[in-house]
Amino acid sequence: MDDRTKKQDAPETQVGTTGHEWDGIRELNTPLPRWWLWLFYATIVWAVGYWIVYPSWPLLSSYSNGVLNWHSRAVVATDLAALQTARGPMMAKLAQASLQDIETTPELLDFARALGRRAFADNCAPCHGSGGGGAKGYPNLTDDDWLWGGTLAEISQTITHGARSGDDQGHQGSMPAFGRDGMLKRDDIVSVADYVRSLSGLSTTEGADLARGAKIFADNCAPCHGPQGKGSRSVGAPNLTDQIWLYGPDTKTIIDGVWNGHGGVMPAWGGKLDPVTIKALAVYVHTFGGGE
Amino acid sequence: MCPGSATALASQGVTAAQPGPPPLEPDDNGPLYEARKKIYPQNVSGTFRRLKWAMLVVGLGIYYFLPFVRWDRGPNAPHQAVLIDIPGRRFYFFFIEIWPQEIYYLTGLLIIAAMTLFLMNALAGRVWCGYLCPQTVWTDLYIAIERWIEGDRRKHLKRDQQGWSFERAARAASKHFWWLMIAWWTGGAWVLYFADAPTLIKGLATFQAPLVAYVFIGILTFTTYTLAGWMREQVCIYMCPWPRIQAALTDEYAFNVTYRYDRGEPRTSLKKAATLHAEGQAAGDCIDCLQCVYACPSGVDIRTGPELACIQCGLCIDACDAVMAKIGRPTRLIAYDTDVNIERRREGLEPVYKIVRTRTVLYAVIITVIAAVMAYTMATRRNDGVNVIHDRNPLFVRLSDGAVRNGYAVHILNKTLETQRFALRISGLPDANVEVIGGELHANGDPVIDVGPDQSREVRVLVTTHQRLDPEASIPLTFTVVSSEGAVAASAADHFLAP
Numbered sequence: 001m002d003d004r005t006k007k008q009d010a011p012e013t014q015v016g017t018t019g020h021e022w023d024g025i026r027e028l029n030t031p032l033p034r035w036w037l038w039l040f041y042a043t044i045v046w047a048v049g050y051w052i053v054y055p056s057w058p059l060l061s062s063y064s065n066g067v068l069n070w071h072s073r074a075v076v077a078t079d080l081a082a083l084q085t086a087r088g089p090m091m092a093k094l095a096q097a098s099l100q101d102i103e104t105t106p107e108l109l110d111f112a113r114a115l116g117r118r119a120f121a122d123n124c125a126p127c128h129g130s131g132g133g134g135a136k137g138y139p140n141l142t143d144d145d146w147l148w149g150g151t152l153a154e155i156s157q158t159i160t161h162g163a164r165s166g167d168d169q170g171h172q173g174s175m176p177a178f179g180r181d182g183m184l185k186r187d188d189i190v191s192v193a194d195y196v197r198s199l200s201g202l203s204t205t206e207g208a209d210l211a212r213g214a215k216i217f218a219d220n221c222a223p224c225h226g227p228q229g230k231g232s233r234s235v236g237a238p239n240l241t242d243q244i245w246l247y248g249p250d251t252k253t254i255i256d257g258v259w260n261g262h263g264g265v266m267p268a269w270g271g272k273l274d275p276v277t278i279k280a281l282a283v284y285v286h287t288f289g290g291g292e
Numbered sequence: 293m294c295p296g297s298a299t300a301l302a303s304q305g306v307t308a309a310q311p312g313p314p315p316l317e318p319d320d321n322g323p324l325y326e327a328r329k330k331i332y333p334q335n336v337s338g339t340f341r342r343l344k345w346a347m348l349v350v351g352l353g354i355y356y357f358l359p360f361v362r363w364d365r366g367p368n369a370p371h372q373a374v375l376i377d378i379p380g381r382r383f384y385f386f387f388i389e390i391w392p393q394e395i396y397y398l399t400g401l402l403i404i405a406a407m408t409l410f411l412m413n414a415l416a417g418r419v420w421c422g423y424l425c426p427q428t429v430w431t432d433l434y435i436a437i438e439r440w441i442e443g444d445r446r447k448h449l450k451r452d453q454q455g456w457s458f459e460r461a462a463r464a465a466s467k468h469f470w471w472l473m474i475a476w477w478t479g480g481a482w483v484l485y486f487a488d489a490p491t492l493i494k495g496l497a498t499f500q501a502p503l504v505a506y507v508f509i510g511i512l513t514f515t516t517y518t519l520a521g522w523m524r525e526q527v528c529i530y531m532c533p534w535p536r537i538q539a540a541l542t543d544e545y546a547f548n549v550t551y552r553y554d555r556g557e558p559r560t561s562l563k564k565a566a567t568l569h570a571e572g573q574a575a576g577d578c579i580d581c582l583q584c585v586y587a588c589p590s591g592v593d594i595r596t597g598p599e600l601a602c603i604q605c606g607l608c609i610d611a612c613d614a615v616m617a618k619i620g621r622p623t624r625l626i627a628y629d630t631d632v633n634i635e636r637r638r639e640g641l642e643p644v645y646k647i648v649r650t651r652t653v654l655y656a657v658i659i660t661v662i663a664a665v666m667a668y669t670m671a672t673r674r675n676d677g678v679n680v681i682h683d684r685n686p687l688f689v690r691l692s693d694g695a696v697r698n699g700y701a702v703h704i705l706n707k708t709l710e711t712q713r714f715a716l717r718i719s720g721l722p723d724a725n726v727e728v729i730g731g732e733l734h735a736n737g738d739p740v741i742d743v744g745p746d747q748s749r750e751v752r753v754l755v756t757t758h759q760r761l762d763p764e765a766s767i768p769l770t771f772t773v774v775s776s777e778g779a780v781a782a783s784a785a786d787h788f789l790a791p
């Protein structure tokens with residue numbers, strides 16, 4: 001090693017040193033290759049060319065456009081158009097096919113589910129959850145309990161026109177605020193809440209007068225929820241006898257619901273999404289597993 | 293190398309054993325940038341030149357003609373032996389087909405390649421640089437073309453010194469034409485690895501090939517022409533990382549192209565050597581004829597010891613051997629030799645050879661193990677596969693009658709070249725109801741899924757049970773797919789989650 005250092009420093013290398021020395025190791029002043037310098041100049045020329053061709057310099061209220069008139073927005077538009085063209089044939093098939101046909105044709109089903117997954121994530125997931133699992137007050141789309149019906153046509157109808165959305169063809173009807181609006185007294189509501197819990201076999205408060213609850217239920221709730229509490233899809237009244245609760249099964253939540261009422265809104269997507277996307281969404285939601 | 297230089301210097305009257313370092317002389321007025329010194333390598337003939345020609349013919353032959361080799365894979369796959377199908381996401385190599393998720397085979401190949409490079413270096417120095425590197429091979433080819441048109445070293449030098457004339461311009465034009473032709477063919481062969489070669493050639497000839505093909509031919513033409521025609525040794529000296537790494541990996545037992553200063557020094561002319569011998573004084577075998585320097589494609593003087601620019605191509609060995617044979621001295625004054633043996637010979641000791649060293653054994657073992665693992669996994673890899681992903685939201689669904697359902701995305705792979713019908717079986721949860729969205733029901737009750745040739749398919753699978761489950765239970769499930777022949781069955785594990 002020692003000799004190697006000596007050799008490098010020997011006059012025969014014909015290379016001077018920079019005058020720097022660290023622990024006896026001296027830095028040779030080896031010149032860079034000249035082409036490297038030209039390459040450096042070339043990058044400067046390239047930069048100037050770039051300024052001329054592409055947008056680069058910020059001006060007072062805009063920026064220099066560049067002779068190519070290139071815009072990233074235009075690139076996105078081109079890419080989207082290319083995507084539409086590429087999807088064109090399948091989109092046309094999807095537009096032609098009925099919802100039932102889509103589900104029974106594997107090729108269409110895979111395409112519709114892929115399209116639906118994207119549209120669901122963009123539009124529906126904020127309320128219904130990324131996998132359609134729902135949340136308190138936002139229906140779970142993967143179970144077999146449907147407020148407005150779970151066939152392909154009914155799902156499509158709900159997506160297009162919504163519920164309590166202000167759309168003329170949207171679903172109407174809401175849970176009145178029996179307590180707040182003075183239709184029922186507090187102890188009536190407590191009784192009816194116990195009765196409602198008993199419908200699906202849940203425990204009731206000790207000493208609860210279920211007969212009184214049943215009477216109040218028949219007078220006030222049965223018109224929408226049905227005499228047996230099985231619900232009604234025409235007004236979106238939930239089935240109270242099953243294991244699924246939109247807001248929760250505990251007594252306090254039920255009392256709160258009867259006192260204040262409910263009226264969650266599903267927007268009408270008809271004006272926002274194109275018909276093919278809504279078809280894909282209907283198929284996607286239907287194939288979560290709860291579809292009828 | 294090091295002691296050699298010291299001896300060389302001493303012989304030239306330079307004091308190498310001077311006490312203390314020479315005074316520092318800052319060279320402030322030297323040039324900051326250095327023009328490339330044009331190299332006119334002289335043609336040589338001999339063992340290493342023949343070896344290099346053989347490597348060049350074999351290497352370039354494989355590169356240029358491999359895309360045209362056909363391989364019958366049946367109706368559902370391309371018939372090109374070596375094909376990188378980027379849009380189809382497949383790599384075909386004769387009987388091997390690689391899917392994107394099998395990229396670890398490439399990782400293995402890269403590790404083997406690196407270890408082979410290290411092993412070659414530990415055994416015989418820069419074998420890669422001297423004989424195999426594309427930069428060396430194409431430069432060699434370009435130098436051959438240059439020699440053919442502009443003449444060998446002396447003729448070429450003389451022509452360049454004579455200034456411009458019509459003849460020189462014509463020669464230059466001819467040289468660059470052939471260089472560009474080779475470069476263009478190189479780029480052309482490159483793109484043939486990425487598409488069906490006959491179809492693409494037809495498309496290129498009728499200007500109907502995709503734009504990307506023309507762009508890549510253009511890029512490869514430019515780089516080949518520039519790197520092999522103009523940059524040459526500059527690539528090795530300034531651009532390539534390997535010379536730097538190589539210097540750190542070599543040791544005193546590695547064979548390298550070495551000037552045997554123990555024999556060559558002190559170098560003297562033939563005449564003077566005779567006089568010295570007559571007087572009973574020592575004279576080395578080197579007659580300082582500079583043939584080794586003239587033959588070098590990197591323009592280095594091997595006699596100053598190994599250096600970064602030396603690619604160890606062995607052409608200086610051939611050049612020196614020719615001279616030694618002519619003057620009747622033993623050949624291999626420049627030879628593949630080891631640092632330790634040069635030193636030992638100088639001290640009058642017998643040379644020692646240590647091929648089996650820790651590092652060579654280690655490299656060989658790593659190469660063997662990785663190659664064996666790759667061969668084993670390749671030989672035993674399956675033609676089908678199944679992956680299962682449990683729904684992340686919701687983790688479970690309670691149905692209106694109290695039943696619990698879990699959803700899964702089941703991804704089935706069919707690597708065979710025919711459509712396969714898979715039956716799906718799920719075990720671990722007796723009496724569970726299994727439903728495949730979009731799947732048909734088989735006669736014996738298992739849902740079946742068709743997957744096309746060389747394709748994969750994802751289906752949604754719902755598992756429902758009415759069993760009473762412990763709260764927050766997690767029950768292990770096994771998903772098995774059985775192809776219609778029943779011969780192959782792949783399985784994957786997942787869980788059934790209870791509320």
